[in-house]
Amino acid sequence: MFNVNSIRQDFPILSRKVHGKPLVYFDNAATSQTPKQVIDVIVEYYSKHNANIHRGVHALSQEATDLYEQARKKIQTHFNAAKSHEIIFTSGTTHSINLVANGFSNFLGKNDEIIVSALEHHSNIVPWQMLCERTGAKLKVIPMNNEGELVISEFDTLLSKNTKLVFVNHVSNALGTVNPIEYIIGKAHEVGAAILIDGAQSSPHIKPDVQALDVDFYVASAHKLCGPTGVGMLYGKEEWLKKLPPYQGGGEMIAEVTFEKTTYADLPHKFEAGTPNICGGIAFGAALDYMNNIGFEAIAAYEQELLDYATKELLMIDGLKIYGTSEHKTAVISFNLEGIHPYDVGTILDQQGIAVRTGHHCAQPIMDYYNIPGTVRASFSFYNTKEEIDALVSGVKKAQRMLS
Structure with a gap:
């Protein structure tokens, strides 16, 4: 009850x-508020397990690594990703979007087109404008109506063989409108375009199934889901994540480094340079546990x-x-x-x-x-x-x- x-x-x-x-x-x-069940996990981490992850042989490092990777699996299960390495930890939705936008710089040219919607948050507008400036691609916009809904017939008109990317939010942060993403994803795939769904505002209210949606990328932030600020996730289909180049270089995202050449680590570490927000990731998993329990x-x-x-x-x-x-x-x-x-x-x-x-x-x-x-x-x-x-x-x- x-x-x-x-x-x-x-x-x-x-x-x-x-x-x-x-x-x-x-x-x-x-930003949503945080329950004591999540706050307790944060306190316990810093009280008992605080250490850097993945590279340590000592007990604390192994404990922290296990907790962090367990959280990744919780996120995988919640969003129903096929594989845990399709979940990339980021600092939040904005970071996730920029990671994808940066990666597509290698794939676009001046004849290519990107479609966004009139209902987008600035974080799902500005990165694509910057991408268009770098590549010469053209940005097109699905218009809205007075009710705050997308004019889907115009989306159908905008789609073409030149459409390479489509980006829309699942839910408008300003109006609360739930967009028909199933239709948008299907139509984008018909012309061979990849699609990213901004789930920052939907994920607190709707439990998305990324496999059922057949979406290429889905992004969310923990702080909208009763978790801490400064941590989020990028879901990407494995085939896309393998194609995209790393967004940042540094520790953890490498397989081997010499002054002549560096080879990159496998997924998900390829996109997780540097020391992550370890406690934040663990607390993200705890927040999902809390909400799923309700x-x-x-x-x-x-x-x-x-x-x-x-x-x-x-x-x-x-x-x-x-x-x-x-x-x-x-x-x-x-x-x-x-x-x-x-x-x-x-x-x-x-x-x-x-x-x-x-x-x-x-x-x-x-x-x-x-x-x-x-x-x-x-x-x-x-x-x-x-x-x-x-x-x-x-x-x-x-x-x-x-x-x-």
């Missing part, structure tokens, strides 16, 4: 106060309740407009109050202990489409409650009274 009050006891930070008010944390799309189906069902309730209550406020009204979306609401800057609304809410995100959410093209400077974004997680949503609604009404 899903018991939100019991779950909330696992998150120490939810009991604190901000500006003398109980914390209401609705900035989960930026169950992603239960999480999704409860978060849908929160989304439906918050949408209904917020829309009862005169002058409030929600951006992103797709039928298929995760627990994110981006909104504005007529005539009031989102930053000002966020400031008033903060004084009431309510944490939301304001601004363009690293998705400026979306804001330009709506011709707005940004939005107030309330993003919910499975440890939030309807009572907290009531506090948000009251806070928004107070901000409207104060700022109108």
Whole structure:
């Protein structure tokens, strides 16, 4: 049985106060909170196992190596990768995307085309622009509509024999829209293009199966999944990871080094130069254990309740407009109050202990489409409650009274 009050006891930070008010944390799309079960793993690692991995013969090194590689297998199982070496540890989604973009520099020319969507986070726009500048390839964009959905018929038109890469997010961080990635992956493969799915915003709500999706690359960050910051993962099909050159050079990613020539290590180490975030990787695995113990189906069902309730209550406020009204979306609401800057609304809410995100959410093209400077974004997680949503609604009404 899903018991939100019991779950909330696992998150120490939810009991604190901000500006003398109980914390209401609705900035989960930026970073989720961390349960004590994961915090305990972090403390235990530094208390009992702290050592560098893979090269040590002493006991601590072997323990740390075992824990780290066990975490890789947990991630493999969670995302249903065929092989553990198809999981590359990175510092997060942005690092993962840049690793792939850098590797494709060797494969593209001036007649090639890359497709992204209008719903992308800047981290899934800028690396491809940089790649196009290096290679002469052309960047094309799948447009969006007023509901915050991709115009898929335009995607079909953009595809051609020159399309080499397609990159879209699974879920929009700014609007919560769930994109039809199964269709997009299938169509991309029909023209022989590789496809990367940005799963940073989907992975807290949806448990993806990378083999069933037949996706070439899938990326995610631990800090969206109740884990620590500074660690994430890149899933890549083995055949693609073997083709791509290393992103960074250094220790760990080598087989043999001489001053005449260096040969690279096998997967996954080929892409994991230097000392990694060992504790972060282990904690990433623990966070997945925690969320899987609750169950992603239960999480999704409860978060849908929160989304439906918050949408209904917020829309009862005169002058409030929600951006992103797709039928298929995760627990994110981006909104504005007529005539009031989102930053000002966020400031008033903060004084009431309510944490939301304001601004363009690293998705400026979306804001330009709506011709707005940004939005107030309330993003919910499975440890939030309807009572907290009531506090948000009251806070928004107070901000409207104060700022109108």
